Amino acid sequence: MKKVGVAILGVGVVGGGTYETLVSHHDFYMKTQQVDITVEAVLDRNIERLQAMGIAEELIAKNIEEIIANPNVDIVIETIGGVDVAKEFVTKALRAAKTVVTSNKELICKYSHELEKIAKRNHCGLYYEASCVGGVPIIRTLLDGVQGNNIHSMMGIVNGTTNYILTKMTQDGTDYAEALQEAQKLGYAEADPTADVEGIDSMYKLSILSSMAFHTKIPYTKIMREGISHIDANDIAFGHEIGYTMKLLAIGKHEGDGVDVRVHPTFIPHNHPLASVNDSFNAVYLQGDAVGDVMLYGRGAGAFPTASAVVSDVIYAATHSELRYSTFKNNAQPESHVKFLSDFTSSYYLRLFIDDRLGALAKITGILGKCGVSIVEISQKPKGMFGANSDRVPLIITTYKTKENSVKNAVAKLNASGLASVEAVIRIES
Ligand code: HSE
Numbered sequence: 001m002k003k004v005g006v007a008i009l010g011v012g013v014v015g016g017g018t019y020e021t022l023v024s025h026h027d028f029y030m031k032t033q034q035v036d037i038t039v040e041a042v043l044d045r046n047i048e049r050l051q052a053m054g055i056a057e058e059l060i061a062k063n064i065e066e067i068i069a070n071p072n073v074d075i076v077i078e079t080i081g082g083v084d085v086a087k088e089f090v091t092k093a094l095r096a097a098k099t100v101v102t103s104n105k106e107l108i109c110k111y112s113h114e115l116e117k118i119a120k121r122n123h124c125g126l127y128y129e130a131s132c133v134g135g136v137p138i139i140r141t142l143l144d145g146v147q148g149n150n151i152h153s154m155m156g157i158v159n160g161t162t163n164y165i166l167t168k169m170t171q172d173g174t175d176y177a178e179a180l181q182e183a184q185k186l187g188y189a190e191a192d193p194t195a196d197v198e199g200i201d202s203m204y205k206l207s208i209l210s211s212m213a214f215h216t217k218i219p220y221t222k223i224m225r226e227g228i229s230h231i232d233a234n235d236i237a238f239g240h241e242i243g244y245t246m247k248l249l250a251i252g253k254h255e256g257d258g259v260d261v262r263v264h265p266t267f268i269p270h271n272h273p274l275a276s277v278n279d280s281f282n283a284v285y286l287q288g289d290a291v292g293d294v295m296l297y298g299r300g301a302g303a304f305p306t307a308s309a310v311v312s313d314v315i316y317a318a319t320h321s322e323l324r325y326s327t328f329k330n331n332a333q334p335e336s337h338v339k340f341l342s343d344f345t346s347s348y349y350l351r352l353f354i355d356d357r358l359g360a361l362a363k364i365t366g367i368l369g370k371c372g373v374s375i376v377e378i379s380q381k382p383k384g385m386f387g388a389n390s391d392r393v394p395l396i397i398t399t400y401k402t403k404e405n406s407v408k409n410a411v412a413k414l415n416a417s418g419l420a421s422v423e424a425v426i427r428i429e430s
Contacts, residue, residue, distance in 0.1 A: 006314060007042065008039065008042045011046075011053070012079065034319075042060060076101070078107075099323075100115075104131055117330075134160075138209060146288050151288050154253075154287075157248065157250075161197070166236070166265075168183075199227040202248060207220040218252070224264070224342065231265055232424060243270055249263070272429075280301070345403055351395070354395050364414065372402060
């Protein structure tokens with residue numbers, strides 16, 4: 001039976017889950033995968049944690065050099081996170097011709113082009129299923145399941161923390177600050193929640209997934225990003241009343257040479273498959289030209305769901321003699337013919353505060369009309385609702401599909417009119 005030795009760099013939540021999964025399933029993998037995978041070394045600054053996990057002293061490496069020099073280590077698992085130390089260690093492992101399996105989305109998003117070149121030069125593999133959407137096998141699906149399709153659209157709830165917060169705000173009417181506090185108490189959100197709530201985590205994942213789905217590098221710098229920290233629970237409630245559920249979506253659309261990639265809070269109809277993905281669950285919804293709609297659902301974070309993805313790469317690398325790299329030219333920039341669309345098309349939900357005086361509504365609808373924004377529904381709310389001051393009334397407008405720049409132009413003109421202030425702009429996907 002083939003013997004494969006692994007080393008784990010960073011034995012925290014994900015690395016620890018990976019260690020336990022590899023040890024507890026050792027015999028199972030021998031039986032089902034015909035491969036004998038043994039943990040040969042671990043590296044972590046927190047030696048007490050390693051000892052508390054019952055890891056034998058002789059497996060605890062002193063430094064990366066010891067792991068690189070260990071002839072029994074074939075595969076190096078990187079579960080450190082961040083880009084500084086992780087990049088240095090992954091580079092060293094690849095240069096020593098050791099295949100790397102990583103769960104590190106920021107590293108892959110920013111440096112996959114560099115790291116893949118080093119891997120190719122040294123005839124070893126670089127695998128990163130766990131970098132996106134934890135235990136949901138989305139990268140494997142893109143590479144091995146739907147690769148026969150032209151994927152024209154991908155929409156994902158790829159961040160559990162924000163999905164938990166939005167679910168709380170939707171179901172309990174909780175405001176953002178309270179829902180965030182609860183997410184922190186449950187250990188979903190970090191003490192500094194910026195990366196999650198401002199959509200940065202989702203942006204990194206979308207960069208990796210859309211590069212794979214659309215077969216060209218999609219740098220994260222090309223992704224439009226808006227987080228959820230400004231969302232008012234009243235908009236969620238009102239949107240809900242008129243048929244929409246709010247989700248933080250990572251959206252990728254591809255048509256011809258045009259690519260439209262963005263992360264933002266989005267209203268989707270209640271009957272959309274993603275609308276029922278609640279709490280900290282994640283899901284990715286794909287549309288391919290042959291298969292039609294496909295949706296994958298599961299846990300996007302946590303020790304064992306993420307370990308499941310790491311181990312899946314380890315088994316893949318251990319049982320395939322041919323190395324596999326990206327299906328696109330993995331450079332820092334996309335190929336020159338690719339056009340990024342900033343002026344995409346969407347429907348919109350707008351909330352305004354308007355002056356409560358004769359003719360105001362006519363002037364406001366006139367501004368929208370002149371900017372090419374066509375109204376589907378308009379609803380004036382009682383004074384005082386949404387915290388409008390005593391002279392102003394809230395006005396909710398939904399629009400037909402229109403260009404992003406037309407809406408931006410209309411918002412600027414409405415704000416400059418002296419009659420209204422635009423308080424919320426939320427894109428609607430159907
Ligand atoms: N912080 C992420 C989330 C998990 O909340 O989904 C790791 O990417």
